[in-house]
Amino acid sequence: MKKVLRILGIVVLIGAFGGTLFFLYNKSKDKEDVFETKNPFVSDVIMKTVATGSVVPRFEIEIKPQVSGIIDELFLVAGDRVTKGQVVARIKIIPDMVSLNSAETRLNRAKLNNEDAKIDYDRQQKLFDKNVISYEEFKSAKLGYDSSKEELTAAENNLELIKNGVTKKAKSATNTLVRSTIDGMVLDVPVEVGNSVIQSNTFNDGTTIASVANMNDMIFEGNVDETEVGKIREGMPIELEIGAIDKEKFAAHLEYISPKGVEENGAIQFEIKANVQLKEGQFIRAGYSANANIVLERKDSVMVIPEGMLKFEDDSSYVEIEMGEEQQFEKRYVQTGLSDGINIEITEGLKIEDKVKGEKIDPKKLKDDEAS
Numbered sequence: 001m002k003k004v005l006r007i008l009g010i011v012v013l014i015g016a017f018g019g020t021l022f023f024l025y026n027k028s029k030d031k032e033d034v035f036e037t038k039n040p041f042v043s044d045v046i047m048k049t050v051a052t053g054s055v056v057p058r059f060e061i062e063i064k065p066q067v068s069g070i071i072d073e074l075f076l077v078a079g080d081r082v083t084k085g086q087v088v089a090r091i092k093i094i095p096d097m098v099s100l101n102s103a104e105t106r107l108n109r110a111k112l113n114n115e116d117a118k119i120d121y122d123r124q125q126k127l128f129d130k131n132v133i134s135y136e137e138f139k140s141a142k143l144g145y146d147s148s149k150e151e152l153t154a155a156e157n158n159l160e161l162i163k164n165g166v167t168k169k170a171k172s173a174t175n176t177l178v179r180s181t182i183d184g185m186v187l188d189v190p191v192e193v194g195n196s197v198i199q200s201n202t203f204n205d206g207t208t209i210a211s212v213a214n215m216n217d218m219i220f221e222g223n224v225d226e227t228e229v230g231k232i233r234e235g236m237p238i239e240l241e242i243g244a245i246d247k248e249k250f251a252a253h254l255e256y257i258s259p260k261g262v263e264e265n266g267a268i269q270f271e272i273k274a275n276v277q278l279k280e281g282q283f284i285r286a287g288y289s290a291n292a293n294i295v296l297e298r299k300d301s302v303m304v305i306p307e308g309m310l311k312f313e314d315d316s317s318y319v320e321i322e323m324g325e326e327q328q329f330e331k332r333y334v335q336t337g338l339s340d341g342i343n344i345e346i347t348e349g350l351k352i353e354d355k356v357k358g359e360k361i362d363p364k365k366l367k368d369d370e371a372s
C-alpha cells in the first residue's frame with residue numbers, strides 16, 4: 001500500500017512539473033501580431049499654413065490737445081463710445097508769465113492810444129460840423145479812431161487767449177475743449193484730472209489724452225515664415241482662431257503681404273494683414289492674440305485614409321489591403337492627392353469598401369477587449 005502511494009505521489013509531482021513547463025512554454029511563445037484595419041472614408045481635405053499675431057483696429061487715433069495746460073475735466077473713460085466732434089476733455093491754461101506781461105502791456109498801450117484817438121476824433125468832428133476843416137481831414141481822424149478801437153479789441157482778445165485760451169466772443173470754438181476727431185470706442189485714457197499736458201510741436205509729439213478706434217473695422221496682423229510666404233497671395237481666405245474666445249472662428253481675407261522680411265529669433269518673417277469680417281453683433285477686443293489658418297488649397301468630399309497608413313517604396317506609394325482571410329494582407333500601389341497632414345487623398349488604387357492595414361494592436365489591449 002505504501003509503495004502504491006509513493007508511486008502515485010511521484011506521478012502527481014511529475015504531472016505538476018510537466019504542466020508548469022507547458023504553461024511557461026505557451027506563455028513564452030510569440031503570439032501572432034494583430035493589426036487594426038480601416039476603410040477609406042469621404043472627407044474634406046484642407047491644406048493650410050498658420051500665422052501667429054493679434055487682432056487690432058485698422059485705425060487707432062490718438063487725441064492730443066491743441067494747447068498746453070492742466071486737465072481740468074475728463075468726460076469719458078475707456079470703453080465709452082464717442083462721435084466725431086464730441087468733447088473729450090477740458091484744458092485749463094497756465095499762461096506763460098513773459099507772454100502774459102507782454103499782452104497786458106499791449107492792452108494798456110492800446111487803451112492809451114484809443115483814448116488819444118477819441119479826443120482827436122471828437123475835436124475834428126466839431127470842427128467838421130462847423131465847416132472849419134475839410135472832409136479829408138475829418139476822415140483821417142475817424143480812421144485813426146476806428147483803428148485804435150480795433151487794436152484795443154485785438155489786445156483784449158490776445159490777453160483772454162493767453163489767460164483762458166478763448167475769447168469772450170468765441171467760447172464754442174475754444175482750443176481748451178479737446179474733441180474726438182473720429183467716431184469710435186475709447187480704448188485708453190492715459191491721463192487723469194490734474195495732469196499737465198502739452199500740445200505737439202517740433203520737439204515733442206504732445207500728450208495723448210485718449211486713444212479712439214473704430215471697433216467695427218478690425219484687422220489681423222501677424223507674421224509668416226519665409227518658407228511659407230511664397231505659397232500665399234492676397235485675397236486668400238483666412239480662418240482666425242482667437243485664444244480668448246473658445247468655440248468660435250472668424251472669417252478674414254488676406255489683403256497685405258510685406259515685400260520685405262525681418263529677422264526674428266534667427267528666422268526671416270514676413271508681415272501680413274487680413275481684414276476680419278465681423279458678423280452682426282460680433283465684438284472683438286483690441287489686442288487679442290490669434291492664429292490665422294491660411295487655406296492654401298482644399299478639396300471637398302474626396303476619398304481619404306489616415307496618412308500614417310501610407311507606405312513608400314522608392315518613388316511609389318502603397319498600402320496593405322486585407323484579403324479573403326482575416327489578417328492576410330496584400331500590397332497595393334496607390335496614387336495620392338492633397339494632404340492636410342492628418343488625412344491624405346487617394347485618387348487611384350482603392351475602393352471605399354477596402355480594408356487598409358493600420359497600426360499593430362497592443363496584445364494587452366487585445367486581451368482586454370476579448371475579456372470584455
